[in-house]
Amino acid sequence: xxxxxxxxxxxxxxxxxxxxxxxxxxxxxxxxxxxxxxxxxxxxxxxxxxxxxxxxxxxxxxxxxxxxxxxxxxxxxxxxxxxxxxxxxxxxxxxxxxxxxxxxxxxxxxxxxxxxxxxxxxxxxxxxxxxxxxxxxxxxxxxxxxxxxxxxxxxxxxxxxxxxxxxxxxxxxxxxxxxxxxxxxxxxxxxxxxxxxxxxxxxxxxxxxxxxxxxxxxxxxx
Amino acid sequence: xxxxxxxxxxxxxxxxxxxxxxxxxxxxxxxxxxxxxxxxxxxxxxxxxxxxxxxxxxxxxxxxxxxxxxxxxxxxxxxxxxxxxxxxxxxxxxxxxxxxxxxxxxxxxxxxxxxxxxxxxxxxxxxxxxxxxxxxxxxxxxxxxxxxxxxxxxxxxxxxxxxxxxxxxxxxxxxxxxxxxxxxxxxxxxxxxxxxxxxxxxxxxxxxxxxxxxxxxxxxxxxxxxxxxxxxxxxxxxxxxxxxxxxxxxx
Ligand SMILES: Nc1ncnc2c1ncn2[C@@H]1O[C@H](COP(=O)(O)OP(=O)(O)OP(=O)(O)O)[C@@H](O)[C@H]1O
Ligand SMILES: [Mg+2]
Numbered sequence: 525x526x527x528x529x530x531x532x533x534x535x536x537x538x539x540x541x542x543x544x545x546x547x548x549x550x551x552x553x554x555x556x557x558x559x560x561x562x563x564x565x566x567x568x569x570x571x572x573x574x575x576x577x578x579x580x581x582x583x584x585x586x587x588x589x590x591x592x593x594x595x596x597x598x599x600x601x602x603x604x605x606x607x608x609x610x611x612x613x614x615x616x617x618x619x620x621x622x623x624x625x626x627x628x629x630x631x632x633x634x635x636x637x638x639x640x641x642x643x644x645x646x647x648x649x650x651x652x653x654x655x656x657x658x659x660x661x662x663x664x665x666x667x668x669x670x671x672x673x674x675x676x677x678x679x680x681x682x683x684x685x686x687x688x689x690x691x692x693x694x695x696x697x698x699x700x701x702x703x704x705x706x707x708x709x710x711x712x713x714x715x716x717x718x719x720x721x722x723x724x725x726x727x728x729x730x731x732x733x734x735x736x737x738x739x740x741x742x743x744x745x746x
Numbered sequence: 747x748x749x750x751x752x753x754x755x756x757x758x759x760x761x762x763x764x765x766x767x768x769x770x771x772x773x774x775x776x777x778x779x780x781x782x783x784x785x786x787x788x789x790x791x792x793x794x795x796x797x798x799x800x801x802x803x804x805x806x807x808x809x810x811x812x813x814x815x816x817x818x819x820x821x822x823x824x825x826x827x828x829x830x831x832x833x834x835x836x837x838x839x840x841x842x843x844x845x846x847x848x849x850x851x852x853x854x855x856x857x858x859x860x861x862x863x864x865x866x867x868x869x870x871x872x873x874x875x876x877x878x879x880x881x882x883x884x885x886x887x888x889x890x891x892x893x894x895x896x897x898x899x900x901x902x903x904x905x906x907x908x909x910x911x912x913x914x915x916x917x918x919x920x921x922x923x924x925x926x927x928x929x930x931x932x933x934x935x936x937x938x939x940x941x942x943x944x945x946x947x948x949x950x951x952x953x954x955x956x957x958x959x960x961x962x963x964x965x966x967x968x969x970x971x972x973x974x975x976x977x978x979x980x981x982x983x984x985x986x987x988x989x990x991x992x993x994x995x996x997x
Contacts, residue, residue, distance in 0.1 A: 641840075641842075643838055643840050643842040644842060644844065646805055646838070646842065647836075647838065647842035647843075647844070648856075649803075649805060649827075649831070650803055650805065650831060650834075650835070650836040650905075651831070651855075651856035651860065651904070651905070651908060652828050652831040652832050652856060652860045652908065653855075653856055653859055653860055654828065654859075657859045661855055661859065662844055662855075665846045666844075666845060666846055669846070741846075743845060743846045743847075743888045743890075744888050744890040744891055745845070745890060
C-alpha cells in the first residue's frame with residue numbers, strides 16, 4: 525500500500541461542503557416539519573371511524589414502509605413528470621422525504637395518541653369540548669411527549685437518508701462530495717470527511733431536538 | 747340540608763335499558779331528580795352506578811328509554827350531548843386533570859373553547875373557584891405537583907367554572923389516601939349547601955347522612971331501594987340493601 529493521504533483538496537473545498545451542509549439542514553428540516561404535519565393527518569385518518577379514510581391511511585403507510593426510499597425518490601423525480609409534475613431536484617427531494625417521513629411519523633404518533641388514558645378524553649367531553657378541540661388541546665401534547673424519543677430517532681434517520689437524494693441532483697452534502705470526488709479522486713479522504721460531517725450533524729440534530737423537547741414538554745410527569 | 751323545589755325536575759330517566767353486548771348493565775331505570783336535590787348512589791362493584799351517571803351526560807349511550815336533563819331530551823345519537831354537557835359537570839375517580847396544563851389553565855381551557863369567554867374573564871372565574879376550593883395558591887402548579895386531594899379539588903373547581911346546574915361525582919374519594927378524603931368531602935358539602943343538584947356515587951355514608959336528600963341502592967343494573975338517609979340506614983326494606991350496608995358499615 526503506497527497511497528499517500530492528502531486531505532488538502534478536501535479542506536480547500538470547505539465552502540462547497542458548507543453549502544452542502546446547509547442544503548442538508550434545509551431539506552431535512554423542511555421534510556421533518558411537513559412530514560410530521562402530514563403524518564398527523566394520516567394518523568387521524570387511521571384512527572377515524574370512517575372506514576374509507578382508515579383504508580386509505582393504512583394503504584399509504586404500508587406502501588411507504590414497504591418500499592425503498594430510493595425508489596420513492598426516483599418515482600417523484602423521474603416518474604411524476606409523466607403525469608405533468610416536473611420538480612427540481614430539491615423540490616423532489618423534499619416531497620419524497622416528506623411523503624416518506626409522514627408514514628413513519630403517523631405510526632409513531634398513533635402510538636402516542638393511543639397511550640393517552642381514555643379519562644383524559646372523557647374529561648374534555650364532559651366539559652362540553654368538541655372532538656377537534658379535545659385532540660388539539662388535551663391529547664396532542666402528552667401524546668407527542670410519550671413518543672418524542674422515537675420521533676427524534678426517526679427524524680435523524682431521515683436526515684441521514686437525505687444523502688440518497690444526491691442521486692436526483694438535489695444539492696446537499698453527498699451531492700457536493702461526489703462532485704468533489706470526480707474532480708480530485710480523493711475518495712478515501714472525501715468520504716471519511718463526509719462521514720464525520722454526518723456524525724456531527726446528527727449530534728447537532730439530536731441536541732437541537734432534545735432542547736425543543738425540554739422546552740415544549742417542560743411540565744412535570746406523573 | 748337545603749330545601750328542594752319538588753316541582754322542577756333536573757333529571758328524569760324513564761325506562762332506561764343499556765347493554766354491553768349481551769350483558770344488560772342497566773335494567774328499567776326510572777330516576778327522577780328534582781332541582782337542588784342531592785342523591786347518593788351506592789351498590790356493589792359492577793352494579794352499574796358509573797354507567798348510570800355517565801348516561802346522563804352521554805359519555806355512555808343507552809339502547810332503550812328516555813333521559814331528560816333540565817327539560818331537554820337527550821337524543822339517542824348524542825347529537826345534543828354538547829348542549830346537555832354545558833349544564834352538567836362531572837368529577838371522576840381518577841381526577842383526569844390535564845397533566846400538561848397548570849391548575850389555572852386546567853380551569854380556563856373549556857371556558858375559552860366552549861364558552862368562548864375572554865382570557866381575563868376565564869382567569870377571573872377560575873381563580874374564584876380555586877379560592878372556593880381553597881387551592882388558589884397552587885394555581886400555577888402542574889397536577890403532578892399536587893396531592894390527590896388537591897387534584898380532586900382542582901377537578902371540582904374545573905367543573906364549576908362551566909357554571910353547571912347539575913354535578914355528577916363518580917367515587918370522587920375512592921382513589922385518595924384516607925387523610926385526604928375529608929378535604930374533598932368538605933368541598934362537596936359546601937357545594938351541596940349552595941343548592942346545586944348533585945348525584946354522587948360514593949360509599950362515604952357519613953357524607954350521605956350529611957347532605958343526601960335520598961340514598962339509592964343499585965344492584966345488578968337495577969335500582970333496588972331509594973329512601974331518605976334516616977330510613978335508608980335505619981330501616982332498609984330490602985334484604986340486599988341490608989346485606990350491602992352490613993358489609994360497608996362493618997369497616
Ligand atoms: N366498556 C365496557 N364494556 C363492557 N362492559 C362494561 C364496560 N364498562 C362497564 N362494563 C360492565 O358493566 C357493568 C357495570 O359497570 P359499572 O362500571 O357501571 O359498575 P359500577 O357500579 O360503577 O362498579 P364500581 O363500583 O366497580 O365502579 C359491569 O359488569 C362492568 O363489567
Ligand atoms: Mg364505578
